[in-house]
Every structure is written in C-alpha cells, then in structure tokens.
Amino acid sequence: MKIILFTHPQFLAHQSMPRFARMISEGMIQKGHEVRIWFPKAFFFKLALRKPLLQKWFGYLDQYLVFPMLTKMKVLGCSRDTLFVFADNALGPWIPLVNKRKHVVHCHDFLAQQSAYGSLAENKIGFTGRYYQKFIHWGYNKAENFISISNKTQTDLHSFLTQPPKFSKVVYNGLNQNFEPAKNKAVIRELLTNNFGIDLSKGYILHVGGNAFYKNKLGVLEIYDQWATDYTSKVPLILVGEVPSEELIAFKEKSQFSKSIYFISNIDDFQLQHFYQGASVMLFPSLYEGFGWPIVEAMAAGTLVITTDENPMKEVAGNAGFYIPKKNFESEEFAKWKSVAAKQLEHVLQLTPEQKALAVQKSILRSKQFSAQGFVNAIEKLYKQILLN
Known part of the structure; x- marks a missing residue:
C-alpha cells in the first residue's frame, strides 16, 4: 500500500497523538508498506516570538491557510491507489482536500465537539472555541470511512455525522511502549x-x-x-x-x-x-x-x-x-x-x-x-478493505 499519513504539526507539542501516529507509520513500514507523513510546518508560527496568543493564531495560519494550499498541489502527484489516513478526527478541516480519494479517519474522542455543542455542562467554551469545533465538524463530516478507538467513540461519531458512514469500524488502541510488571x-x-x-x-x-x-x-x-x-x-x-x-x-x-x-x-x-x-x-x-x-x-x-x-x-x-x-x-x-x-x-x-x-x-x-501488533494487524486489514471498496 501507498499511505499518506496526516498528523498534527510538531509545533503543537502533543504527546499521545505523535505516539499514535508513530505506531501507525512504523507498523505499516514494518509490514512493507510505503508511508509518507504530511503535517504543517512552522512558517508563521516562528514569527510569534513565543507569545502564546500569537502562537495560537499564527499556528492556525500555518495549519489552515499555508498547509491546505501546499497539500492541494502535492495530492495531484499521488497515484490513485494511495490511501490518505488522518491520525485524528481533530484534523477534520483537511479532510475535504482528499475526500474524493481513498481515505480513512482515525477517531479518538469527541469531547471538544460535545463541549462546543453544549452537551458537556462541565466544560463551557467561548465563541471562538465553538466556531473552531464547528470548523472541525464540517471537515470530518465530509469523510466516508472511519476507525474509532472504542465503541463509545464510535457511538459519539455516529451522533455527529449528518448521514451514515460508508465504513465505520472499531479497533482498540495498542500499547506503543513496553510496559511490564516489575520483578520486585x-x-x-x-x-x-x-x-x-x-x-x-x-x-x-x-x-x-x-x-x-x-x-x-x-x-x-x-x-x-x-x-x-x-x-x-x-x-x-x-x-x-x-x-x-x-x-x-x-x-x-x-x-x-x-x-x-x-x-x-x-x-x-x-x-x-x-x-x-x-x-x-x-x-x-x-x-x-x-x-x-x-x-x-x-x-x-x-x-x-x-x-x-x-x-x-x-x-x-x-x-x-x-x-x-x-x-x-x-x-x-x-x-x-x-x-x-x-x-x-x-x-x-x-x-x-x-x-x-x-x-x-x-x-x-x-x-x-491491547497489543501494538494486534492494532497494526487490524488496521492493515481495514486499510486494504477501504482501498478495494
């Protein structure tokens, strides 16, 4: 398979998401598949002078202005048998760039979405936050194929989609570190x-x-x-x-x-x-x-x-x-x-x-x-199904 994996930009300094993306990329490469990783580079972000508010908004420019323009051109050079994989449903705004091609979205949780739509009383967010989550919702709602990390996440996903998905499966996360009991x-x-x-x-x-x-x-x-x-x-x-x-x-x-x-x-x-x-x-x-x-x-x-x-x-x-x-x-x-x-x-x-x-x-x-190998084996099988559909 030829896989393009969309991930969060490195300048956001996420912790769990990079590990998840690595588990996909390394697992697929070990199985002999070709994997390329696409993510926004820090152009405007570098100009923010480490000021949090500026970093936030300049980071949006890199993610939702510069990156989409570059991605549109790069997609033209991809063969029709390429599978575009989104490591997180929060990357929704990029999905319309490839939703007419073979694609799949990994879904982790919809807590921010539920907060934006008033479903979680414990977490109230402001106007810009609500707008941002609606932007994300607009994006992933254009997708057809989804893999959720739990049945609960899949249920939440279906509640947000405006029409039934073409393909929706659950694959539990796999441990991506070597945790084992202590001998003493x-x-x-x-x-x-x-x-x-x-x-x-x-x-x-x-x-x-x-x-x-x-x-x-x-x-x-x-x-x-x-x-x-x-x-x-x-x-x-x-x-x-x-x-x-x-x-x-x-x-x-x-x-x-x-x-x-x-x-x-x-x-x-x-x-x-x-x-x-x-x-x-x-x-x-x-x-x-x-x-x-x-x-x-x-x-x-x-x-x-x-x-x-x-x-x-x-x-x-x-x-x-x-x-x-x-x-x-x-x-x-x-x-x-x-x-x-x-x-x-x-x-x-x-x-x-x-x-x-x-x-x-x-x-x-x-x-x-919840083994990493079990996770990789399961998503490889699903990726192949998506490409054949």
Whole structure:
C-alpha cells in the first residue's frame, strides 16, 4: 500500500497523538508498506516570538491557510491507489482536500465537539472555541470511512455525522511502549525514593493524566483526601502529568494531608514505567475518555486500576478493573461519591496477598488484548478493505 499519513504539526507539542501516529507509520513500514507523513510546518508560527496568543493564531495560519494550499498541489502527484489516513478526527478541516480519494479517519474522542455543542455542562467554551469545533465538524463530516478507538467513540461519531458512514469500524488502541510488571516492587520503590526524594517504600496511590477537565484530576485529590480522613492506613498520592493548575495547587495547600501529595512532571518514558510498576493502585476517576491509555499501561505494568463505572473506561478495563461511580457535582451526591470512592480505594489497598496476586494476573491478561501488533494487524486489514471498496 501507498499511505499518506496526516498528523498534527510538531509545533503543537502533543504527546499521545505523535505516539499514535508513530505506531501507525512504523507498523505499516514494518509490514512493507510505503508511508509518507504530511503535517504543517512552522512558517508563521516562528514569527510569534513565543507569545502564546500569537502562537495560537499564527499556528492556525500555518495549519489552515499555508498547509491546505501546499497539500492541494502535492495530492495531484499521488497515484490513485494511495490511501490518505488522518491520525485524528481533530484534523477534520483537511479532510475535504482528499475526500474524493481513498481515505480513512482515525477517531479518538469527541469531547471538544460535545463541549462546543453544549452537551458537556462541565466544560463551557467561548465563541471562538465553538466556531473552531464547528470548523472541525464540517471537515470530518465530509469523510466516508472511519476507525474509532472504542465503541463509545464510535457511538459519539455516529451522533455527529449528518448521514451514515460508508465504513465505520472499531479497533482498540495498542500499547506503543513496553510496559511490564516489575520483578520486585520493593526495588522499584527504592529506586523512585532515591531519585525523587519521596519515601515510597510502603507503596503509593498513582494517577497519570493531564489537566483537562474530563480527567477529573481534582477528583483524584478529593478521593485521596476523603480516604486519608476515613481510614488509618496512609501512603502518598503521586500525580504524574502536566504541571498542576492553580486549582490543584490550592486544593493541595488546603488539605491537611498536603505533605503526602506530590505532583510529578517532565519525566521520561522509563521513569513513567517505574511509577506504574511500583504503585499500590492506579486511581483513574475520569469523567469521560475516548479510550484511556493509562488504564492499559497500569494493568500491563502489574498494577490494579480503580476507574469510573462507565464506558469507555469499563470497556477497556473489563473484568480486571475496580469501579467507582462517575463524580456527581451536586453537594449531597458529591459527598456520597467521595465516600464510596474512598471505600473502594481502601478495599483494593487491603486485598490479601492471594487476592491481589489473582487480580494482578487478571489485569496483565486483560492488557494483552491491547497489543501494538494486534492494532497494526487490524488496521492493515481495514486499510486494504477501504482501498478495494
């Protein structure tokens, strides 16, 4: 196959999307296919002098003015048997450039779309944000072929399309890093203790994720605070991800357990795997997800996962997950939610060695259903179907 893979520009500094695009490109190349990657270069963006607002708008010029003009000319030189692959549905505005050719769009989540159309009360966005999401919607609505990373994402996709898609399949994400259980958790915890200056010898509660509203990072702090209040056992909370927001810092400072809460940022993949391996439990109470990478990563590293009792989190964790209700923001229900979540956290932490070993075995087994090779094999088969249709 000849594949043109559209990806986000490098100047946007995404993290998960480049890994996903690499998994596609490297996997297809290893199978003997020809892959070329197209993305906007930084022309106007370089002139923004590192000023965030200017970078945003100049970046739009590069993405939606310069890149489309260059792409139109490059498409003319592509043979008719070329498959144009979009690594993300958020690249929608470029789809009309090739929608008369063989193409497919990988769909991750529609949270920004739902926010723009008022479906997610927790995330209100401004006029320009709503317009931008409508621009994206206009674009991917021109496509015919889609591959979604979960059944939940596929359902959301179909709700936004104005007509049924010609081709729509689900292929779960594959692990694109080598996560595996530690041979000895105590050794990993000692290593982390020495490297980060935090006593993790007795274990710790882990959360991995960004600061986006749907990650419910504040909810992680709220659950931990309730758990530390209600129960006598005490281990630290480690939150790995972006630099904490002012809201998160404020909560930590007000908590009577603030000295046991740690935000860890700017670590490499090797250190991330160590945090997964050494954790007592992974706490992942997301409100929404497209898939939920950290769930699989933690399970593959031999760590139990507590997550929200809704799809796609349930879809991913399956019978290996431990579940809590989705956060309810109403005052009385919120207090109940914290209590229930804290109780589940204590339950997992107090599992007997035999119960824990069985649960870990289930988690590792579950994670094997999300292999990178399985993902590549599945999308290769679908790509070929699209080209033949």
